[in-house]
Amino acid sequence: MTSAEPPARPARVTGPCRVVRADRGALLVVPADDLGAAPVRVGLDRDGLVPLDASRVPPTVGDLVEVEQPDDRTPAHVARLHPRRTALVRDSAGRTSLPQVLAANVDVVLVVEHLDPDPDLGRVERLLTLAWRSGATPVVVLTKADLVPDPAGMAADVAGVALGVDVHAVGVPTGYGLEPLRALLGPGVALVAVGPSGAGKSTLVNALAGREVMATGERRGDGRGRHTTTHRELVPLAGGAVLVDTPGIRGVGLVADADALDATFADVAALAARCRFRDCAHRAEPGCAVREALESGALDARRYDSWRRLAKEAAWQARRSDARLAAEERARWRRATREYHRDVRTRP
Numbered sequence: 001m002t003s004a005e006p007p008a009r010p011a012r013v014t015g016p017c018r019v020v021r022a023d024r025g026a027l028l029v030v031p032a033d034d035l036g037a038a039p040v041r042v043g044l045d046r047d048g049l050v051p052l053d054a055s056r057v058p059p060t061v062g063d064l065v066e067v068e069q070p071d072d073r074t075p076a077h078v079a080r081l082h083p084r085r086t087a088l089v090r091d092s093a094g095r096t097s098l099p100q101v102l103a104a105n106v107d108v109v110l111v112v113e114h115l116d117p118d119p120d121l122g123r124v125e126r127l128l129t130l131a132w133r134s135g136a137t138p139v140v141v142l143t144k145a146d147l148v149p150d151p152a153g154m155a156a157d158v159a160g161v162a163l164g165v166d167v168h169a170v171g172v173p174t175g176y177g178l179e180p181l182r183a184l185l186g187p188g189v190a191l192v193a194v195g196p197s198g199a200g201k202s203t204l205v206n207a208l209a210g211r212e213v214m215a216t217g218e219r220r221g222d223g224r225g226r227h228t229t230t231h232r233e234l235v236p237l238a239g240g241a242v243l244v245d246t247p248g249i250r251g252v253g254l255v256a257d258a259d260a261l262d263a264t265f266a267d268v269a270a271l272a273a274r275c276r277f278r279d280c281a282h283r284a285e286p287g288c289a290v291r292e293a294l295e296s297g298a299l300d301a302r303r304y305d306s307w308r309r310l311a312k313e314a315a316w317q318a319r320r321s322d323a324r325l326a327a328e329e330r331a332r333w334r335r336a337t338r339e340y341h342r343d344v345r346t347r348p
């Protein structure tokens with residue numbers, strides 16, 4: 001393990017750096033223009049937060065930070081966070097906490113689903129919504145193509161629920177379909193792979209990387225944690241691309257919002273826009289374009305149910321975050337009122 005310790009006097013890093021791992025008290029960073037460089041540890045302020053515009057936020061893997069070190073005797077510190085181009089978020093369970101940013105500045109979200117057993121279309125729609133919400137470009141990858149007779153036909157079926165998204169079928173043992181995915185690994189492109197356990201995320205990423213960068217299902221029976229304290233979570237791949245792999249991303253749930261749902265379900269959104277009433281609930285209202293499409297068969301019942309379910313989740317999350325905001329607003333008022341009364345009391 002000693003060989004993995006950083007050198008006693010680490011290389012000086014200043015200027016824009018990418019976070020390759022974020023821990024409670026410190027960041028591991030590499031220069032933004034040399035993502036394959038050996039990571040350097042940079043301490044954080046006591047609160048673990050970093051200035052971003054007028055606020056302070058917890059930094060996360062993938063973040064671009066500005067590191068300053070006036071001279072060799074002063075430890076390097078993080079001066080500020082660059083605004084995030086994209087953010088993969090998880091809705092945290094706490095009542096007061098905001099959605100947790102699992103990774104920042106991800107460019108491509110690989111939505112990984114197996115062809116054998118049959119792909120779960122609802123899960124693909126769910127993960128596409130998560131990907132759209134992040135601001136990154138989703139790409140669907142259907143694995144285990146080598147195990148089914150008609151991977152192209154199955155991919156066409158999935159493409160029917162993944163509007164505006166590239167869908168690729170791949171079989172890693174035979175190399176089937178891997179070439180078009182390699183084309184995604186341009187310089188500086190950051191990817192994540194999301195999907196259910198056993199879908200083949202690690203196998204796929206390792207095949208693209210040409211070496212083992214993600215531990216596969218078989219290799220983790222040894223009881224050793226994959227994540228040691230010096231383990232980077234932003235891993236260089238071939239072609240200058242990087243993979244973001246954290247324990248949290250593997251099992252990420254849904255954070256939906258109305259815009260992300262409209263992107264995933266552009267067909268249903270277009271129908272809903274044609275309903276007679278703007279607040280149509282698509283139940284029994286006259287002039288409901290969604291119900292008409294369901295009845296004529298133009299809209300698939302499974303897809304409609306999937307949309308309803310995710311829309312309900314999104315609405316629930318929106319209400320919950322409204323409740324949080326209201327609670328925070330009340331707390332701010334209480335503080336302000338208390339300070340006002342204190343000021344009045346201490347006035348000469």
Ligand SMILES: Nc1nc2c(ncn2[C@@H]2O[C@H](COP(=O)(O)OP(=O)(O)OP(=O)(O)O)[C@@H](O)[C@H]2O)c(=O)[nH]1
Nearest residue numbers: 143144170171172197198199200201202203216217
């Ligand atoms: N035949 C075939 N098997 C595959 C393919 N991709 C993955 N597998 C197998 O599926 C199993 C699960 O693959 P993993 O890559 O570990 O799956 P994962 O999505 O990373 O799973 P977690 O680490 O649990 O999230 C392994 O036994 C792989 O060998 C494929 O394209 N074809």
Ligand SMILES: [Zn+2]
Nearest residue numbers: 275280282288
């Ligand atoms: Zn309607």
